[in-house]
Amino acid sequence: MxxxxxxxxxxxxxxxxxxxxxxxxxxxxxxxxxxxxxxxxxxxxxxxxxxxxxxxxxxxxxxxGTMDDIKKTGLVIDTTSPIGTYLGEKKLSDVFDLNDPHLSDHIVWMESALQSLKDLVERGDKPSDNAEK
The missing domain is CATH 1.10.260.40 (lambda repressor-like DNA-binding domains)
Incomplete structure (x- = not known):
């Protein structure tokens, strides 16, 4: 390619x-x-x-390698969550192999989705509900 x-x-x-x-x-x-x-x-x-x-x-x-510059993702585990408490103050790259292209794509997608939710919460918006008529 x-x-x-x-x-x-x-x-x-x-x-x-x-x-x-x-x-x-x-x-x-x-x-x-x-x-x-x-x-x-x-x-x-x-x-x-x-x-x-x-x-x-x-x-x-x-x-x-992978298409994503892993250093740019800034992924850090939330130590207030149960898994975060278990893993401690570690970066996701310390726990997961971010060079695995399948895992890397999913983590970047999750980070993007979570950032969107965080932005909504900070603005006080509610996520749209497709079930509403």
Missing amino acids: TIGGRLKIFAKKRYGSTRSLAEACDINETQLSRYVNNINEPSFAVLMKLKEAGLSIDWLMSGN
Whole structure:
């Protein structure tokens, strides 16, 4: 797979679209499209923006490892929960193998969902209930 192909996968899985990734990284959408379509290769400055967005540059360039820059996830166990009390003040990377691509994807998804819920609670909003008529 090409750099463009991997970049497209990351954009779709983590941002929903290349447009959203371009906005998150403050990269011109046309410029990002040129990378995705293998017309141009990203500069060092663009690679750093992609890394800040959570993309593993090693995975982007070689396909090795996982697509997520695990250092950017900031996953920490809540020590007030029963499992958190059991595990103590550890990072998830101390407990789980975050290099496992299947586990990494699930943890990043869970972190995103939990962050969305946290944001709702902080704003005082209620999650939408599809059962309401």
